[in-house]
Amino acid sequence: MAVKVTTKWLGDMRFESSNPSGHNLFIDAGEEGGGKGEGYRPKALMLSGLAGCSGIDVAALIKKMKLKVDDFKIDIDANLTDEHPKYYDKVIMSFHFYGEDLKEKKLQRAVDLSVEKYCGVMEMFRQFAEVSIETHFHKKEA
Numbered sequence: 427m428a429v430k431v432t433t434k435w436l437g438d439m440r441f442e443s444s445n446p447s448g449h450n451l452f453i454d455a456g457e458e459g460g461g462k463g464e465g466y467r468p469k470a471l472m473l474s475g476l477a478g479c480s481g482i483d484v485a486a487l488i489k490k491m492k493l494k495v496d497d498f499k500i501d502i503d504a505n506l507t508d509e510h511p512k513y514y515d516k517v518i519m520s521f522h523f524y525g526e527d528l529k530e531k532k533l534q535r536a537v538d539l540s541v542e543k544y545c546g547v548m549e550m551f552r553q554f555a556e557v558s559i560e561t562h563f564h565k566k567e568a
Contacts (some may be wrong), residue, residue, distance in 0.1 A: 440464055469514070470550075473502045476519070479547035483540035485522070496525040496566065504555075513554055520560040528563050534536050537561050 455461030
């Protein structure tokens with residue numbers, strides 16, 4: 427399946443990028459890089475893509491497994507190399523689940539399925555980074 431994205435220069439360091447979903451986003455450098463900080467930073471956007479890819483998988487599995495989860499979030503801490511071209515060489519992805527009656531084994535299975543089988547962005551990251559996964563369960567008292 428071919429995917430097309432068009433990214434148009436808007437002047438200075440700012441770009442507008444199309445997406446097959448029909449939604450556009452803005453990319454810009456920070457002030458230290460000659461931009462105005464009026465958009466996403468490209469490398470950080472990759473981390474958002476990783477979290478979004480796996481998050482969608484996990485949300486679909488929560489629904490399919492009929493699990494009760496009040497909320498969940500994904501935190502990513504990544505190390506950027508010092509030398510050019512700078513890239514992420516280490517990534518820690520932390521899943522946080524919140525709720526009163528969390529089915530920890532099933533939620534862990536959902537995370538495992540995403541990161542080991544379904545998330546294509548995860549597979550791309552594994553080509554250049556050491557990726558670690560953590561799962562945290564935060565039980566709310568009734």
